[in-house]
Amino acid sequence: MKLILDGKINRTYVQTLCMAFFHGEKFPKDEKDATTVLYVKTEDREGGIYCEAELCTQNGKERATSFDAFSGIKSYERVSKTAVGKAVYEAASKLTGKSLPWGILTGIRPSKVAADLIKDEGKGCASEILKNEYLLSDKKIRLVTDVAQNEKKIISLATDKTCSIYISIPFCPSRCNYCSFISYATPKLFSLIPEYLNRLMLDIKNTFETVKSLGLKVLCVYIGGGTPTVLNESQLDKLLSCIGNCIDTKELLEFTLEGGRPDTITEEKLRIAKAHGVNRISVNPQSLNDSVLEKIGRKHTVADFLMAYETVEKSGIEHINTDLIAGLDGDTKESFQNTVDKIISLSPGNVTVHTLCVKNAAEIRKGGAAYETDDKAASASVDYAYDRLTECGYAPYYLYRQKNTVSDLENVGYSKPGEEGLYNVFMMADAHTVFGVGAGSTTKLVFSNEGKTEIKRIFSPKYPYEYLQDNQNKYKEAEDFFKKEV
Numbered sequence: 484m485k486l487i488l489d490g491k492i493n494r495t496y497v498q499t500l501c502m503a504f505f506h507g508e509k510f511p512k513d514e515k516d517a518t519t520v521l522y523v524k525t526e527d528r529e530g531g532i533y534c535e536a537e538l539c540t541q542n543g544k545e546r547a548t549s550f551d552a553f554s555g556i557k558s559y560e561r562v563s564k565t566a567v568g569k570a571v572y573e574a575a576s577k578l579t580g581k582s583l584p585w586g587i588l589t590g591i592r593p594s595k596v597a598a599d600l601i602k603d604e605g606k607g608c609a610s611e612i613l614k615n616e617y618l619l620s621d622k623k624i625r626l627v628t629d630v631a632q633n634e635k636k637i638i639s640l641a642t643d644k645t646c647s648i649y650i651s652i653p654f655c656p657s658r659c660n661y662c663s664f665i666s667y668a669t670p671k672l673f674s675l676i677p678e679y680l681n682r683l684m685l686d687i688k689n690t691f692e693t694v695k696s697l698g699l700k701v702l703c704v705y706i707g708g709g710t711p712t713v714l715n716e717s718q719l720d721k722l723l724s725c726i727g728n729c730i731d732t733k734e735l736l737e738f739t740l741e742g743g744r745p746d747t748i749t750e751e752k753l754r755i756a757k758a759h760g761v762n763r764i765s766v767n768p769q770s771l772n773d774s775v776l777e778k779i780g781r782k783h784t785v786a787d788f789l790m791a792y793e794t795v796e797k798s799g800i801e802h803i804n805t806d807l808i809a810g811l812d813g814d815t816k817e818s819f820q821n822t823v824d825k826i827i828s829l830s831p832g833n834v835t836v837h838t839l840c841v842k843n844a845a846e847i848r849k850g851g852a853a854y855e856t857d858d859k860a861a862s863a864s865v866d867y868a869y870d871r872l873t874e875c876g877y878a879p880y881y882l883y884r885q886k887n888t889v890s891d892l893e894n895v896g897y898s899k900p901g902e903e904g905l906y907n908v909f910m911m912a913d914a915h916t917v918f919g920v921g922a923g924s925t926t927k928l929v930f931s932n933e934g935k936t937e938i939k940r941i942f943s944p945k946y947p948y949e950y951l952q953d954n955q956n957k958y959k960e961a962e963d964f965f966k967k968e969v
């Protein structure tokens with residue numbers, strides 16, 4: 484798509500909004516023969532900002548205008564964004580016949596926008612603004628304001644003196660065709676696991692030493708992936724013993740092992756995890772429909788999931804999470820509803836409802852292939868999940884959005900009271916420092932001073948093989964960052 488922008492207009496914002504209407508759209512700078520062209524022009528006028536947008540595609544041409552007035556505490560950027568957003572939205576909506584549940588609101592964390600509005604204007608006014616200025620649907624207003632209120636209590640547990648630790652195990656028993664996470668999934672690459680673990684354990688020890696020297700208290704340890712339970716019993720024992728030698732795990736608020744794939748979970752691995760203090764585990768079906776599981780290359784059945792779930796329940800690990808994905812190939816509104824109902828009947832403390840996000844690195848996009856989805860089914864699926872889960876005593880407390888997600892929908896963590904997954908909220912909200920250990924992990928140093936938050940990210944090499952060659956000294960970088968801030 485070619486963008487012609489005239490005025491003080493945020494290009495990234497316009498691109499993101501266009502991608503919500505046109506999945507996978509690209510915006511090359513010197514596109515000559517573009518078949519889709521969007522022209523946007525803004526003008527500062529008496530008391531506000533006027534915008535006109537014209538969108539031409541092979542299917543026709545639409546034009547829309549808007550005017551947003553300056554008032555109260557609204558910044559110039561906010562007025563400019565809503566003026567541009569409304570004109571672009573109207574033109575694109577007229578041309579495609581689509582309406583977007585999140586209206587003109589883009590960004591990973593809409594609950595931050597809602598929380599700021601609630602703080603500045605009160606909950607009633609915030610809802611009005613989300614409806615009239617940002618064009619959110621009533622359902623998304625309810626969702627985002629609920630999340631803003633529920634996550635607030637969790638965020639308040641984090642301070643400049645606390646942190647969390649993420650440990651990456653980027654290996655999987657096989658590759659699911661929708662997934663774009665970096666992980667090694669072949670027996671040949673598994674031969675790297677012993678060497679990877681040795682290096683990881685060295686980095687874990689160094690990380691805990693850095694945390695200690697910085698005087699930080701660790702609230703959460705999260706072992707994620709990939710699929711950490713791909714480790715065999717003795718490897719898992721070694722890894723968890725290493726963590727247990729660095730910290731008294733009883734003092735952690737949360738110690739998560741992201742099991743994930745049911746086909747990697749055994750009674751013995753769970754016994755080891757529980758003995759080392761793990762108090763939260765994921766066991767993920769994604770769908771409880773065998774034909775969908777087969778289509779997405781998941782390599783386990785519904786029966787395998789149910790057996791793994793029973794084993795996890797019997798293990799005595801306190802908090803169980805199950806991940807689902809709406810919008811998967813072959814799934815319908817009815818079969819997703821059946822998945823949600825079955826999961827609720829198992830009564831896990833946490834249910835995370837993702838919407839399929841189609842990224843280039845996924846098998847389903849191989850060679851840039853287009854990926855058709857049933858947008859209506861995905862939309863009805865996430866609405867059903869919200870309705871049923873909230874009726875059954877779960878509350879949404881964690882929410883994030885990604886580009887190229889089916890129907891521009893979202894990912895939501897639901898939990899029973901007191902069962903919220905803390906690490907995910909801390910991470911998403913930049914609530915405190917997170918040390919990432921292992922390939923593909925990110926260390927995020929966070930420090931707040933007089934209402935301003937300073938953030939520095941340090942990326943580990945993406946692939947296990949590169950990680951083994953790496954000798955970056957992020958401990959020194961962390962120490963320098965906090966020295967500078969204090």
Ligand SMILES: C[S@@+](CC[C@H](N)C(=O)[O-])C[C@H]1O[C@@H](n2cnc3c(N)ncnc32)[C@H](O)[C@@H]1O
Nearest residue numbers: 661662708709710743744767806837838839840
């Ligand atoms: C880091 S993955 C690891 C989980 C574990 N390996 C598994 O597959 O069960 C965490 C979750 O992200 C979600 N996910 C992964 N790829 C996705 C995609 N393309 N779109 C939406 N959700 C996705 C899945 O629900 C998955 O359980």
Ligand code: SF4
Nearest residue numbers: 655658659662664709
């Ligand atoms: S969805 Fe999970 S198991 Fe499947 S490839 Fe991605 S990380 Fe691995």
